[in-house]
Amino acid sequence: MPKKYRAKDAALNAASPILRLTRSGETAWGPLPGEDWTIFSPNHSTYEPLAWATRNSEDFPSEESSRTPLPTVLQDHGLYDGIQRVLFGGGLRFWLHKLLFLDSLSYLSHGQLSVSLQRYILVDVDDIFVGERGTRLKKDDVMALLATQQRIQQLVPGFRFNLGFSGKYFHHGTAEENLGDDMLLENAGSFMWFSHMWNHQQPHLYDNLTQLEMDMTLNREFAKEHGIPIDSGYSIAPHHSGVYPVHELLYEAWKRVWNVRVTSTEEYPHLRPARLRRGFIHRNIMVLPRQTCGLFTHTIMIERYPGGREKLDEAIQGGELFQTIVYNPINIFMTHMSNYGNDRLALYTFESVIKFLQCWTNLRLSTAPPLQLGERYFQLYPEEGDPVWGNPCDDSRHQKIWSHNKTCEQLPRFLVIGPQKTGTTALYTFLSMHPDISSNFPSPDTFEEIQFFNGKNYYRGLDWYMSFFPVPKNATARYLFEKSATYFDGELVPKRAHALLSHAKLVTILISPARRAYSWYQHTRAHGDQVALNYSFHQVITASDTAPKPLRELRNRCLNPGKYSQHLERWLSYYPPQQLHIIDGDQLRSNPVETMNELQRFLKIQPPFDYSKHLRYDPKKGFFCQVINGDHTKCLGRSKGRQYPPMEDKSYKLLQRYYLSHNTALVKLLKRLGYRTVPQWLKDDLSDTVTA
């Protein structure tokens, strides 16, 4: 019917085959959101109602029919035109429609787009013993806690509240509240427990591991003394401090004192939006996303709850809290002790939402200790095991829970990303001559390169990366940079680099990919690599996919980085083109002064450094070198600018063909990026006359 109605009192068709997650049986009484409902009037046997509602009687005071339920959601079996559909007469603002939408997707995709019906719920009660006098649990609150827990157990088998304690504040309440503390301990075995911090101090405020361990040990001693179990393997930091952004000392102390294997936070990657919170694993500690239920330490009385009882019920009855559980297979909720005293809003909230879920959904609610939840979570989302380190300075909340000794000024402002064998060491050396530019401290394993964003080092975390850069107050250089030539073609590198250094500028050097491949081959031979010594360059680059693994690996390291356009496009899918500067490697070799001037302009470094006075061509080396003490030059070592025979013509020809599509795409890309001239090496590689 082409009219816009207001509607109320929704009910479902229990016989509909679409219902899966959604459970029929009740009527959702009251007005439904929106004023433009379509009421369907099917005139063909293909349509079957999935939901009904009543037209708002105020709009039709005299009409008898206003009391008759009319179809608002229809299943179209597709008998008419062969296409099955579900037609919604109202939008997704109505919570029941969100469930029906999920079920429709599942039904119409023959189960391929289905969410699981299993839901885990864990309710953490932080700050046990911490609340202010007058807001803590009394004996009858603890009794209510136990009674509610028992009732919830009927609906969620094995359900137990998970209590996070800070022993220092035990017996810090009124006489009545201290009896409440005692009663919690008398019933310790009825709950799950985890360690908060002994003194509720935020871990990021500790710069001393011993101190942090001492505080944790005090809480552990307290637990042992009072019969609190200490083997949960779970812990929580006050205000999520130290968990993310990671404070390594916290992870270290947790492992040493509590053997922590799992924790949770609301802060990864950010507090908001809550639906995007995810997990990660760091130093073998699983970090799970934590949900909020709308109750905080200040909402301990219903009149303090924003919007009062009505808003709280809205969250429970189809609103945010209800939906959190519908959408998340694993739910760890944060509450505080004071939410269980006073108006006991947390008891009301959880019991009500669980009942509401049971009434309207077929979800199977269960619970498990945090360690099991962690394992389950990463089985469901294995890809999340890999963390992505964001920049703490991009989020004001993160900055508040980051050590005062850390600053984003200690992060590089530009990256020289490679690829290998294009002249990156020369560029690194020239940049380091600049009085305003400074690179990282050398790594014992990879020398001037940190190689953080690719490979295993990334798992060492942000503190590890930052430890390679001078603390700004102790340094004179204004521009920090890092050069790791392996970044260029690293699959994950642009994403990771952008997450941490979204404002950083990127510098890359390109030479003929064929020459680059050959230089890499010579490099590995010079390093005594047996494969390179046993096979000719031509054999390496023509090795087939059935060749021995080491040979294939060498072939790949020779060939893959040279697919420049592919790699650059990946960088450009994260960074805007204005942040990327491409250096012609041949120009860097033949005219480094001009190259460095262009680079300084791109980096907006003022005043510019006069490289003409500091670089000179060294005929013996055959390259430009650094001028030392007026007359002498200091050149790069023997491993840069090696002497080796020219590439065989047949190899060069083969590589010209191999890189043809990549080089053609590179020309287009350079034009798109606004480069007016195409480098000579690229023209040569694309022509079929020139030899190497």
Ligand SMILES: Nc1ncnc2c1ncn2[C@@H]1O[C@H](COP(=O)(O)OS(=O)(=O)O)[C@@H](OP(=O)(O)O)[C@H]1O
């Ligand atoms: N000024 C100067 N001095 C020495 N070498 C120079 C210079 N400018 C560019 N080149 C070229 O740099 C090539 C080595 O590149 P990289 O430093 O990027 O290699 S590495 O990936 O770090 O191993 C190196 O490659 P090979 O000639 O194959 O040794 C040189 O061609």
